[in-house]
Amino acid sequence: MASISQILVSFLATLGAYALYKIANFFYFNWTSPLRELPGPPSSSIIYGNMKEIWHAENSVLHEKWVEEYGSTITYKSILGLPRLYTTDTKALNHILMNSYTYQKPESARFGLSRIVGPGVLVVEGEKHKQQRRIMNPAFGAVQIRELTEIFLRDIWAAESSKEGSNGKIEILSWLSRMTLDVIGLAGFSYKFNALTEDPKTNELNKAFSTIFRSGTRMSLIPIIRGMVPALRWLPADRDAEVKLASRTMERIGAELLRDSKAAVQKESLENGKAQSKDTWRRRDLLSLLLKANMATDLPPSQRMSDADVVAQVPTFLVAGHETTSTATTWALYALTQNLEAQKKLREELLAVDTENPTMDQLNALPYLDAVVRETLRVHAPVPSTMRMAVHDDVLPLGEPVRNKNGEMVDSIKVVKGQTFLIPILAMNRAKHIWGEDSFEFKPERWEKVPEAASSIPGIWGNMLTFLGGPHACIGYRFSLVETKALLFTLIRAFEFELAVPNDDIMKKSGLVQRPLLRSDPEAGNQMPLILKPVKAQ
Numbered sequence: 001m002a003s004i005s006q007i008l009v010s011f012l013a014t015l016g017a018y019a020l021y022k023i024a025n026f027f028y029f030n031w032t033s034p035l036r037e038l039p040g041p042p043s044s045s046i047i048y049g050n051m052k053e054i055w056h057a058e059n060s061v062l063h064e065k066w067v068e069e070y071g072s073t074i075t076y077k078s079i080l081g082l083p084r085l086y087t088t089d090t091k092a093l094n095h096i097l098m099n100s101y102t103y104q105k106p107e108s109a110r111f112g113l114s115r116i117v118g119p120g121v122l123v124v125e126g127e128k129h130k131q132q133r134r135i136m137n138p139a140f141g142a143v144q145i146r147e148l149t150e151i152f153l154r155d156i157w158a159a160e161s162s163k164e165g166s167n168g169k170i171e172i173l174s175w176l177s178r179m180t181l182d183v184i185g186l187a188g189f190s191y192k193f194n195a196l197t198e199d200p201k202t203n204e205l206n207k208a209f210s211t212i213f214r215s216g217t218r219m220s221l222i223p224i225i226r227g228m229v230p231a232l233r234w235l236p237a238d239r240d241a242e243v244k245l246a247s248r249t250m251e252r253i254g255a256e257l258l259r260d261s262k263a264a265v266q267k268e269s270l271e272n273g274k275a276q277s278k279d280t281w282r283r284r285d286l287l288s289l290l291l292k293a294n295m296a297t298d299l300p301p302s303q304r305m306s307d308a309d310v311v312a313q314v315p316t317f318l319v320a321g322h323e324t325t326s327t328a329t330t331w332a333l334y335a336l337t338q339n340l341e342a343q344k345k346l347r348e349e350l351l352a353v354d355t356e357n358p359t360m361d362q363l364n365a366l367p368y369l370d371a372v373v374r375e376t377l378r379v380h381a382p383v384p385s386t387m388r389m390a391v392h393d394d395v396l397p398l399g400e401p402v403r404n405k406n407g408e409m410v411d412s413i414k415v416v417k418g419q420t421f422l423i424p425i426l427a428m429n430r431a432k433h434i435w436g437e438d439s440f441e442f443k444p445e446r447w448e449k450v451p452e453a454a455s456s457i458p459g460i461w462g463n464m465l466t467f468l469g470g471p472h473a474c475i476g477y478r479f480s481l482v483e484t485k486a487l488l489f490t491l492i493r494a495f496e497f498e499l500a501v502p503n504d505d506i507m508k509k510s511g512l513v514q515r516p517l518l519r520s521d522p523e524a525g526n527q528m529p530l531i532l533k534p535v536k537a538q
């Protein structure tokens with residue numbers, strides 16, 4: 001019989017052989033990658049590739065510089081020199097975004113996200129994603145969002161009065177973030193989080209979110225390694241304990257919300273005395289609509305989502321739908337402090353509306369408000385980029401041929417399984433060849449005439465990539481747009497806004513979303529200090 005030491009030796013030998021195989025595979029992938037022939041910047045570090053310089057630069061700026069220098073389709077180096085493809089070619093981007101079975105979120109990104117939200121629609125891929133979207137899409141349709149708007153608008157109007165008398169310096173990001181948490185609570189789950197009225201330091205969800213979305217001020221290798229090497233996921237990283245606590249809080253609240261929502265939905269259908277069908281529900285929040293679709297008797301059992309899948313949508317809606325919108329509205333206010341003419345013009349349009357409580361249709365009928373929101377989401381896209389990875393070999397077509405390092409012009413690129421891509425959301429939104437030489441400037445008037453070239457951008461909304469495109473495009477964009485408009489309607493009618501610090505003190509840094517920090521005090525965390533002056537009654 002083999003002794004323990006023999007078993008140990010053969011176990012270690014197998015482990016060693018496996019590690020060697022993985023390392024050889026890694027170098028083979030690297031040395032044989034077809035991307036080696038593409039132009040791009042030299043790597044500045046064996047360990048970090050170009051990642052450190054990308055981390056230290058403002059979002060997208062370096063990529064934009066490289067595209068100007070090397071062309072629209074380039075390659076640069078990620079960690080350990082792994083090649084990454086970067087393209088602003090709209091034909092190539094369309095191919096990647098539309099073929100979502102081939103180009104998926106990389107396992108490393110899904111691992112990071114799933115630690116926060118669980119197996120919700122933001123994380124799953126393939127058939128499971130298709131099933132979840134099929135059941136969830138109707139809850140986010142135009143008609144449903146119109147009805148939903150009535151619920152949360154009331155809350156926004158009411159919250160405004162809590163700021164009555166505000167005069168002076170306000171940290172607007174945290175106010176908006178608590179406001180949008182309350183809105184998604186009501187609209188998403190018929191639940192009052194009371195984030196705005198309770199002390200932010202004691203409100204448990206508010207605390208959980210400040211942890212999850214805090215922009216990092218240091219680059220750390222551990223989360224990247226953990227994403228890339230599943231065997232090393234036990235390695236401890238900064239903020240692990242906080243993130244775990246935050247996700248446990250959301251999971252627990254999610255389970256409670258599901259239980260309450262199911263009970264309410266069942267009670268309603270019993271009161272109606274009818275079997276559960278598409279027309280027997282009164283609760284209109286997103287979770288109830290999702291349960292309605294999932295529990296309706298006309299859905300074959302094979303297409304239903306499990307309770308675990310439904311619970312995972314709660315943190316998914318919270319994470320995906322809360323800080324994104326508050327960040328967008330924060331950048332809108334910031335942009336308006338830098339363009340006072342636009343702020344004045346917007347206020348005039350909004351004050352001419354003869355109600356304090358407009359409906360969604362009334363909000364959508366305001367052209368300058370619409371232009372301000374579009375321009376904000378173009379120049380200050382809350383999610384500046386995302387990642388995709390090819391899960392099998394493919395050929396990527398290019399609209400604009402590139403010259404490879406051998407001097408040949410190529411109109412397609414061979415893609416090997418495992419290849420990662422950075423999807424340039426912000427860079428496409430402000431590409432000079434599409435939007436013109438002033439593309440970095442905030443000019444709502446540009447929406448009076450959209451440049452023809454913008455129609456080739458494969459985004460689900462507004463000729464831009466802010467909400468992405470294809471089967472994984474943002475499900476909540478209609479919701480977010482009307483919420484942003486409602487917030488701006490209320491705030492701009494009530495207050496004049498000024499930046500409370502010099503403009504060059506504001507910098508952008510990405511955690512999950514692109515949020516503001518002060519250069520003079522990054523350790524103080526994300527913030528946007530503004531000075532509010534009540535608008536005088538006319």
Ligand code: HEM
Nearest residue numbers: 121122320321324325328382383386468472474475476480
């Ligand atoms: C300005 C606000 C928002 C922005 C900029 C935004 C942006 C995005 C982007 C870029 C994605 C694609 C991520 C990827 O696949 O890599 C996405 C997905 C998603 N968003 Fe949004 N979002 C916003 C608001 C919302 C709201 C309000 C909700 C929900 C109430 C929401 C729910 C989702 C969900 C569930 C997904 C995953 C969709 C899927 O993979 O099928 N988002 N969002």
